[in-house]
Amino acid sequence: MPETRSDRIASGVIYVLLGVVTLIVLYPLYFVAIASFSAPEAVLRGEVWLWPRDITFAGYERLFANRELVRGFLNTLLYTGAGTALNLILTIAAAYPLSRRDFKGRNIFSFMLVFTLFFSGGLIPTYLLIKDLNLLNTFWVMVLPTAVSVWNVLILRTFFQTSIPYELQEASFIDGCSNTRTLLRIVLPLSLPVLAVMVLFYAVGHWNSYFNALIYLSDREQYPMQLFLREILIQGQMQEMVDITDDSLARSLMEAESIKYAAVIVANLPMLMLYPFLQKYFTKGVMIGAVKG
Amino acid sequence: MENTGTLSGRQTRKQKRAKRLARTKRSWSKNWELYLLFAPVALYFIVFHYIPMYGVQIAFKDFIANQGIWGSPWAGFKHFERFFDSFYFWRILSNTLGIGVYELIAGFPIPILLALMLNEVRSGRFRRFVQTVTYAPHFFSTVVLVGLLSLFLSPSSGLLNLMIVAFGGEARPFLTEPGWFKSLYVWSGVWQGMGWGSIIYLAALAGIDPQLHEAAKMDGASRLRRIWHINLPGIAPTIVIMLVLNVGTVLGVGFEKVFLMQNSLNMETSDVIATHVYRSGILGAQYSFSAAVGLFSAVINFIMLVSVNRIARRISGNSLW
Numbered sequence: 001m002p003e004t005r006s007d008r009i010a011s012g013v014i015y016v017l018l019g020v021v022t023l024i025v026l027y028p029l030y031f032v033a034i035a036s037f038s039a040p041e042a043v044l045r046g047e048v049w050l051w052p053r054d055i056t057f058a059g060y061e062r063l064f065a066n067r068e069l070v071r072g073f074l075n076t077l078l079y080t081g082a083g084t085a086l087n088l089i090l091t092i093a094a095a096y097p098l099s100r101r102d103f104k105g106r107n108i109f110s111f112m113l114v115f116t117l118f119f120s121g122g123l124i125p126t127y128l129l130i131k132d133l134n135l136l137n138t139f140w141v142m143v144l145p146t147a148v149s150v151w152n153v154l155i156l157r158t159f160f161q162t163s164i165p166y167e168l169q170e171a172s173f174i175d176g177c178s179n180t181r182t183l184l185r186i187v188l189p190l191s192l193p194v195l196a197v198m199v200l201f202y203a204v205g206h207w208n209s210y211f212n213a214l215i216y217l218s219d220r221e222q223y224p225m226q227l228f229l230r231e232i233l234i235q236g237q238m239q240e241m242v243d244i245t246d247d248s249l250a251r252s253l254m255e256a257e258s259i260k261y262a263a264v265i266v267a268n269l270p271m272l273m274l275y276p277f278l279q280k281y282f283t284k285g286v287m288i289g290a291v292k293g
Numbered sequence: 294m295e296n297t298g299t300l301s302g303r304q305t306r307k308q309k310r311a312k313r314l315a316r317t318k319r320s321w322s323k324n325w326e327l328y329l330l331f332a333p334v335a336l337y338f339i340v341f342h343y344i345p346m347y348g349v350q351i352a353f354k355d356f357i358a359n360q361g362i363w364g365s366p367w368a369g370f371k372h373f374e375r376f377f378d379s380f381y382f383w384r385i386l387s388n389t390l391g392i393g394v395y396e397l398i399a400g401f402p403i404p405i406l407l408a409l410m411l412n413e414v415r416s417g418r419f420r421r422f423v424q425t426v427t428y429a430p431h432f433f434s435t436v437v438l439v440g441l442l443s444l445f446l447s448p449s450s451g452l453l454n455l456m457i458v459a460f461g462g463e464a465r466p467f468l469t470e471p472g473w474f475k476s477l478y479v480w481s482g483v484w485q486g487m488g489w490g491s492i493i494y495l496a497a498l499a500g501i502d503p504q505l506h507e508a509a510k511m512d513g514a515s516r517l518r519r520i521w522h523i524n525l526p527g528i529a530p531t532i533v534i535m536l537v538l539n540v541g542t543v544l545g546v547g548f549e550k551v552f553l554m555q556n557s558l559n560m561e562t563s564d565v566i567a568t569h570v571y572r573s574g575i576l577g578a579q580y581s582f583s584a585a586v587g588l589f590s591a592v593i594n595f596i597m598l599v600s601v602n603r604i605a606r607r608i609s610g611n612s613l614w
Contacts (some may be wrong), residue, residue, distance in 0.1 A: 007516040014410045018423050021407065025484065026426050028441060031452060046455045094334040097327040104320060109331065112338055118541075119595050121345025122587035123548075123567075124574045128362060129345055147337050179326040208434030211549050215575055226436045233440025234553055257450050264437055264444070271432045276425065 036060070036261035040254035043261075058255065059262035069232075072225040073266075079224055080206040083143040087152075087202040088195070094153045096183055099160035113150050123215075130216055141216040142224070146205070152198055159194045160187060197281045204271055225267065232263050352585035365581075372585035381569065389565040389590070392551075393543035395479045401539055403483055404490030405532060409520055411491065412498045427488025438485055439553040442477060443468055469558040478554060478563075493535065494528050501527040533611040541598030544590050566590045 035043045039054035047053050063069060097103045098110055120126075126145070135141040164187055172182045188195070210226035217223060236256065321328075352372060354365040376382060407427070414420040430438070445451045446467040454464040467473045505523050514522070548567035555563045566586060574583030606612035 004515065010516045011413065014413050015419075018407075018410055018414065018419075021487075022423050022426050025430060025488070028445065029429070032441065032444070044450055044455075046459060090334055090337065093330045097331045100324075100327060102320060102324060103327050103331075104317075104324075109335065112335070116338060116342040118598055119346070119591060120342065121347070121349045122584060122591055123570055124580050124584035124587055125345035125348030125351060125362070126341070127575060128351070128580060129341070129348060132361075144337075145341050147341070148334060179324060180330075183330075204432050208432075208436075210434065210436055215571075226434055229434075229436045229440065230553065233436060234443055254450075257444070257447075260440065260444055264440060267437050268433060272429065275429070275432060 032261050032264050036258065036265050038258075040258040043257065044254060056258075059258035059260075060266070062255065062259050063262050063266060066228075068220065068223075069225065069228045071221065072223050072228040075222060076207060076225040078139075079142045080203055082139075083146065083206040084199060084202045086143050086147055087149070088198060090148045091152050091156055091198060091202075092183075092188070092195075094148060095156035095160060096187065098153070099157045101166075113153060117150050127215060136216055137219050137222065139222070142206075142212060142222075145212060146209070149202070149205075152201060156191075156194060156198065159191060163194075164190050193281050196278055200274065200278045203274075207271060229263055229267055233260055349584060349588055351581050352588045354581055356581040356584075368581065372582045373589065375582065376586050376589065381564070384561065385564055385566055385569050388562060389544055389546050391562075392475055392478060392546050392565065395475055396482060396546075397539055397543060399479050400483050400486065400490075401536065403487045405494055405528070407487055408491040408494035408498060408528075409524055411495060412524065413516065413520070424488065427491070429488070430485040431489035433485065435549045435553060438481060439550065442481055442554070446477075468554070469556055471559045471562040474554065474559045474562040478550065482550070494531060497528040497531040498524060529609065530611040533605050533609050537598070537601050537605050537612065540601045542594060543597065544594050 031048070034050075034052040035048055036059055037052040037055050037057070038048045039056050040059075042048050042053035094113070098106050098113075100106070130136060130141060130145065135144065168186060169182050172186050177185065208226065210224065210230060213222075213224050213227050217227075348362050351362050351365070353367060353369060354362070355368045355371075356362070357365045411420055411423060414423070433441075443451075445453050448454055448464045448466040453467075458464055467477060501524060505527075506519055509519050509523060544566065546565050546567060548571060551563060551565050552568050552571065555568060566589075570583040570587045573579045573586070577583075602612045
């Protein structure tokens with residue numbers, strides 16, 4: 001059926017609007033990328049629009065020369081790796097029994113989990129608990145309080161229930177498999193795509209989180225990268241990184257700007273590199289959660 | 294006859310109990326691994342979620358550090374009254390509500406519009422490109438997002454102010470002007486979240502029966518009409534559920550971003566419940582008082598969620614539970 005004129009106008013408007021939206025999201029990111037490679041003077045004169053000018057890596061060099069930030073980067077790697085592993089194990093340990101109809105008490109346990117979504121003790125009682133458990137300023141405080149996300153448990157449980165035929169599991173029981181063996185050999189291998197999404201969600205969460213560190217850590221040696229980024233990007237604390245000795249104040253202020261641009265790139269690079277590979281699973285992961293909340 | 298009747302009745306009851314016991318035993322011996330698997334999860338929720346919920350009683354007590362939460366003396370509603378009477382109360386409440394409502398009005402429809410538009414795109418490559426780009430900011434940390442704001446809005450070196458100056462305007466310190474705080478907060482959130490937020494609606498749109506569109510085309514419905522009469526009703530249940538979730542958390546304006554965007558100059562519009570709790574509780578060590586403030590907002594949130602859910606169920610038949 002041929003498209004009518006009004007339909008073609010409608011499509012045209014939609015394409016233009018989507019183009020504008022894409023540009024609004026993309027251009028700031030592109031600008032940060034080219035500004036991080038350009039001489040700060042050129043950025044300040046407004047000469048950097050489409051291409052980097054007077055290419056320099058000074059911002060990156062200053063950034064990596066900062067011992068604390070490198071340390072923070074390593075800390076974040078550790079928290080992300082260990083935290084995500086714990087998240088994944090516990091999420092499976094929660095979702096699999098809850099997906100089984102013959103798991104007695106699963107309604108009570110489900111309620112126990114879901115209730116925490118809608119009501120929580122709040123910041124202060126949690127803080128006092130962490131303090132009483134002597135977890136302040138320890139590695140554990142970065143992984144334990146966020147060990148399970150209820151949303152992800154619900155997504156995974158729904159996936160187990162709807163996408164893996166129970167007959168398959170029954171067959172393996174008849175063949176003499178235990179529950180553990182069935183989970184490890186049948187259920188998990190069939191769930192790899194959704195597990196990949198879980199890993200991504202959890203890893204991004206750890207990588208980006210700063211709140212728990214802000215509240216529970218006071219030892220700078222244990223700070224994750226985001227807290228140092230906060231000092232650099234928002235509070236503008238860069239005395240150590242910017243030479244004040246032989247440069248004028250104006251010059252050091254400019255260098256501070258290029259350090260900031262470089263910092264944004266460095267902070268996001270690992271996640272942005274990871275995510276195109278997993279993008280095709282997003283819709284699946286989110287949709288599974290949407291089917292049954 | 295009667296005797297034997299009750300006797301056999303007793304017997305069957307006994308048998309039943311024995312049967313049930315045997316079934317429980319069998320289910321336990323078959324599924325003990327599941328309970329073992331679930332045990333650490335239950336422990337986690339008890340320790341990190343339910344003990345703090347129990348600890349919320351500190352809001353009704355005068356917390357004394359060496360007596361702990363349980364040993365401290367009761368204080369009734371003292372801390373709540375102090376909060377309601379305080380000079381900050383109305384400021385914090387109106388800021389929290391203002392940001393929450395603004396966010397709802399601006400932030401809620403945009404992902405829906407984006408999804409409806411994306412759904413009309415035929416070219417797979419263009420669609421994927423738009424999706425890839427608009428999803429990306431979701432993966433930025435709050436620190437980076439606020440960092441971007443301060444980079445672009447800096448009065449001396451920010452791109453936006455350079456542009457304003459180039460067009461003959463005057464540079465403005467957006468981040469320290471109280472009047473700009475709410476808009477910056479909300480629209481940077483839209484920028485970051487609209488792509489990701491559209492996924493759930495796209496998924497719902499994918500579930501709409503294409504035959505409906507075929508039939509409507511036969512009847513001569515234009516594209517806009519089909520969006521309005523088929524797609525929008527088709528995703529209405531999803532919209533309602535998301536709306537319930539969003540309205541229910543209007544008072545729960547998150548700490549993370551507000552805290553990072555806050556500075557001494559924009560305090561009058563940027564101080565919200567969560568940051569107030571942090572300042573008086575964690576920094577000021579007034580544990581009981583700030584626990585009371587936190588509990589106040591948690592309870593209001595809970596009530597709002599439940600009532601919005603009920604209204605949604607009555608009006609549209611869709612609800613969260």
